[in-house]
Amino acid sequence: MEANAYLHCFFLLFSSLLLIILVRSWFPTDSLFLDCSEYSSWCTTAKNRIYSKSNNVLLQNENLLGKPIDHYTETPKHPLDPLTLQEINKVNTILSLHPPFSTNYPSIHTLSLHEPEKSTVLKWKKGHTLPPREAIVIAFLDSHSHVLVVDVEAAQVISHKIDPTSGYPMLLAEDTILATTITQENEEFKRIIVSRGVRLSDIACIALATGWYGPNEEGKRVAKVQCFSQHGTTNYYMRPIEGLTVTVDLEKKEILKIANTGNDIPIPKATDTDYQYSRQQKNKQPLNMKPINPISMEQPLGPSFTIDGHTVNWANWEFHLKPDARAGVIISQAKVRDPDTGMLRSVMYKGFPSELFVPYMDPSEGWYFKTYMDAGEYGMGLTAMSLVPLNDCPHNARYMDGIFAAADGKPFVRSNMACIFERYAGEVGWRHSESPDSGRPEVYIPNENLN
Numbered sequence: 298m299e300a301n302a303y304l305h306c307f308f309l310l311f312s313s314l315l316l317i318i319l320v321r322s323w324f325p326t327d328s329l330f331l332d333c334s335e336y337s338s339w340c341t342t343a344k345n346r347i348y349s350k351s352n353n354v355l356l357q358n359e360n361l362l363g364k365p366i367d368h369y370t371e372t373p374k375h376p377l378d379p380l381t382l383q384e385i386n387k388v389n390t391i392l393s394l395h396p397p398f399s400t401n402y403p404s405i406h407t408l409s410l411h412e413p414e415k416s417t418v419l420k421w422k423k424g425h426t427l428p429p430r431e432a433i434v435i436a437f438l439d440s441h442s443h444v445l446v447v448d449v450e451a452a453q454v455i456s457h458k459i460d461p462t463s464g465y466p467m468l469l470a471e472d473t474i475l476a477t478t479i480t481q482e483n484e485e486f487k488r489i490i491v492s493r494g495v496r497l498s499d500i501a502c503i504a505l506a507t508g509w510y511g512p513n514e515e516g517k518r519v520a521k522v523q524c525f526s527q528h529g530t531t532n533y534y535m536r537p538i539e540g541l542t543v544t545v546d547l548e549k550k551e552i553l554k555i556a557n558t559g560n561d562i563p564i565p566k567a568t569d570t571d572y573q574y575s576r577q578q579k580n581k582q583p584l585n586m587k588p589i590n591p592i593s594m595e596q597p598l599g600p601s602f603t604i605d606g607h608t609v610n611w612a613n614w615e616f617h618l619k620p621d622a623r624a625g626v627i628i629s630q631a632k633v634r635d636p637d638t639g640m641l642r643s644v645m646y647k648g649f650p651s652e653l654f655v656p657y658m659d660p661s662e663g664w665y666f667k668t669y670m671d672a673g674e675y676g677m678g679l680t681a682m683s684l685v686p687l688n689d690c691p692h693n694a695r696y697m698d699g700i701f702a703a704a705d706g707k708p709f710v711r712s713n714m715a716c717i718f719e720r721y722a723g724e725v726g727w728r729h730s731e732s733p734d735s736g737r738p739e740v741y742i743p744n745e746n747l748n
């Protein structure tokens with residue numbers, strides 16, 4: 298019964314993690330929480346995405362002890378630790394010397410840890426020498442996806458495969474910028490926008506993954522650009538320019554097709570579309586309701602968990618946590634300590650959200666291709682935003698940065714990408730109530746720790 302309670306508690310924890318990743322919300326339960334923000338603005342430029350903060354902020358975060366983390370000098374402590382800033386730089390150098398990249402450097406779409414075999418990880422003990430550090434790289438060059446494995450320590454490529462049937466890698470921010478720039482510079486597109494009654498300075502455009510729909514897109518890496526009017530609102534998604542879809546060839550850097558079928562569809566007005574609190578309250582009467590008083594949870598002795606690198610210890614739980622460019626966050630080697638024997642027992646070797654599939658199921662021209670695969674097409678870690686203390690995460694939360702590679706292979710830091718914190722709502726494993734029957738009194742075991 299005790300083992301089942303612990304197992305149930307952990308899977309509640311992990312289920313909460315997956316939900317948090319997708320909807321950026323948290324729920325009060327008796328467990329440790331991880332928060333990861335996934336969706337960034339598609340109008341963010343690559344420069345801002347990579348160098349959005351000063352170096353002092355970009356390269357330093359605070360761990361549990363309040364000591365600064367300098368990512369320039371950070372070293373891995375666990376076989377599953379993500380690649381460090383220095384390791385990504387080294388892989389970038391190795392690739393730049395590797396043919397054919399030495400003469401024509403590719404676009405880097407994935408550059409992350411090539412994890413050791415499970416048996417190797419399970420045999421490793423803290424303090425032992427780490428297994429060889431390797432990187433898995435997905436690069437795109439000359440219409441082909443290149444999949445490489447790089448030995449970081451030996452400074453050499455140990456595997457390089459080209460599979461023309463493997464499809465195309467995920468869209469990057471650089472792809473988005475390219476597609477929207479080509480679109481907005483096109484004269485025919487400009488004429489259509491003006492004919493719809495929208496000023497060119499008011500449009501906001503996004504580049505969307507296309508899936509595959511017929512031979513006209515065979516052998517081409519394309520994106521479909523759609524635009525909105527952002528005049529009068531930050532919520533420009535509420536003001537779509539319907540029926541206007543521009544198909545862009547990302548390799549040839551040219552427009553393949555402009556579909557303009559929505560001339561008779563008016564653009565919705567901006568009235569009451571802005572979700573900002575300041576705009577919602579402007580010129581409005583106060584709500585006819587009693588406001589909620591502030592709520593505060595105190596931890597005078599600080600949190601109950603500790604973090605060593607990417608290893609988290611909480612109560613009788615231990616697990617490895619790392620931000621990931623594709624999955625968002627990954628929990629590995631989750632273990633629970635048996636209260637009777639004191640031994641750590643394995644619960645889960647590796648767990649992460651493998652995909653978020655969003656099919657719109659509308660056959661019209663501007664919608665039929667929208668069947669998004671958020672992890673595979675955009676990267677739930679690459680599109681993450683920095684969490685805001687006391688907004689996304691409460692007091693006493695601890696933050697973890699994501700270190701990823703941009704399209705040019707150079708590393709960038711997504712600061713405060715994930716946070717770890719606690720919420721207490723009683724000991725779910727030891728609370729019990731029994732309804733009265735057959736003349737027996739009600740039985741209730743209170744939670745003595747909940748004051």
